[in-house]
Amino acid sequence: MFENMNSEGENRSTPELDNLLKQREEVTRRLYVMMFENLAIFGVPAFVALVVGLKLREEWGNIALFALLALALVVSWLIFFRRYRYFTGELAKLETAIKNERKRAGIPEPEAPGYPDEEEEESDEEKEEE
Secondary structure, eight states: OGGGBOTTSOBOOOHHHHHHHHHHHHHHHHHHHHHHHHHHHHHHHHHHHHHHHHHHHHHHOHHHHHHHHHHHHHHHHHHHHHHHHHHHHHHHHHHHHHHHHHHHHTOOOOOOOOOHHHHHHHHHHHHHHO
8 A cells, every 4th residue: 555655655656556466465365365275275185085095994904095195195285386386476477567567657666674683783784884
């Protein structure tokens, strides 16, 4: 909201930039939701593999249980990485589009806030130089 304001508090934005920023917020929100979806991505295949593996254990022994659990783990990680790659790709495209739109509209990039420790180190270095 405030990242498009100049030092006088004027809104230095364009409709296209506002739209891109909203899209970035939506992708970021979907990434947070994905964290909870990961519980299902890993939990459901593991539960199914455990139930089926215990049923097959009488006939095949423990090897069936371990094989199914390993397969469930591999499938879960493949699903996870595919989804992660999709969302990070979308976010990277939006970040590039936002940067290009800011450059086109003549809006400077917002400065990243520094950490308090970094500010203390900088002031200590300035004192040492004097």
